[in-house]
Amino acid sequence: NSPEKLKEKLQQLKAAVSQRLGDHIFGEEVDRLETVVLRDLMKNRLRLSLAECYTHGILNNTISPLSGASKHIHLHPAHTWDALANALKLENLTSDNLSQWCRSAANALRNQEDSDLSLVVYNNVSQGGVQILVTLASPHGVSVTQRSFGGHPENIDQWALTLGLTHLRRWLMVHN
Numbered sequence: 001n002s003p004e005k006l007k008e009k010l011q012q013l014k015a016a017v018s019q020r021l022g023d024h025i026f027g028e029e030v031d032r033l034e035t036v037v038l039r040d041l042m043k044n045r046l047r048l049s050l051a052e053c054y055t056h057g058i059l060n061n062t063i064s065p066l067s068g069a070s071k072h073i074h075l076h077p078a079h080t081w082d083a084l085a086n087a088l089k090l091e092n093l094t095s096d097n098l099s100q101w102c103r104s105a106a107n108a109l110r111n112q113e114d115s116d117l118s119l120v121v122y123n124n125v126s127q128g129g130v131q132i133l134v135t136l137a138s139p140h141g142v143s144v145t146q147r148s149f150g151g152h153p154e155n156i157d158q159w160a161l162t163l164g165l166t167h168l169r170r171w172l173m174v175h176n
């Protein structure tokens with residue numbers, strides 16, 4: 001019945017929602033995932049090398065305009081598997097070695113660019129649908145997130161962006 005009681009009740013609800021959703025919450029109000037990830041890279045003085053295959057450059061296009069991004073994120077110019085394989089001197093990609101190829105690409109990118117981290121985001125379109133692979137190489141090893149996508153094709157790149165940034169953010173949370 002009072003503004004104070006309402007504010008108290010809203011705080012309780014906010015705490016309950018935050019507790020249930022855990023690390024799925026990355027910020028509040030106007031916080032954007034890409035800004036939070038860049039801030040964490042900057043805070044930890046980490047340099048990220050990024051390669052995107054078949055994403056139309058959505059990660060780079062989203063992050064590069066942000067202040068300070070160019071100091072912490074280096075985009076590899078390749079946008080296809082064969083261009084990236086040639087640049088990194090990797091074996092050819094086949095239908096049965098995609099996951100291992102992405103691991104090799106992430107390690108090779110990190111070594112070639114002499115960066116702290118490297119992230120390879122790969123949209124794999126096949127007869128069976130779309131699969132998004134996010135591969136992160138770090139001094140601690142390689143971590144992978146792999147998801148099948150069944151939504152509208154116009155949303156695939158946005159989903160790759162969210163999956164890639166979320167994987168990177170969770171790694172940064174653990175290795176802060």
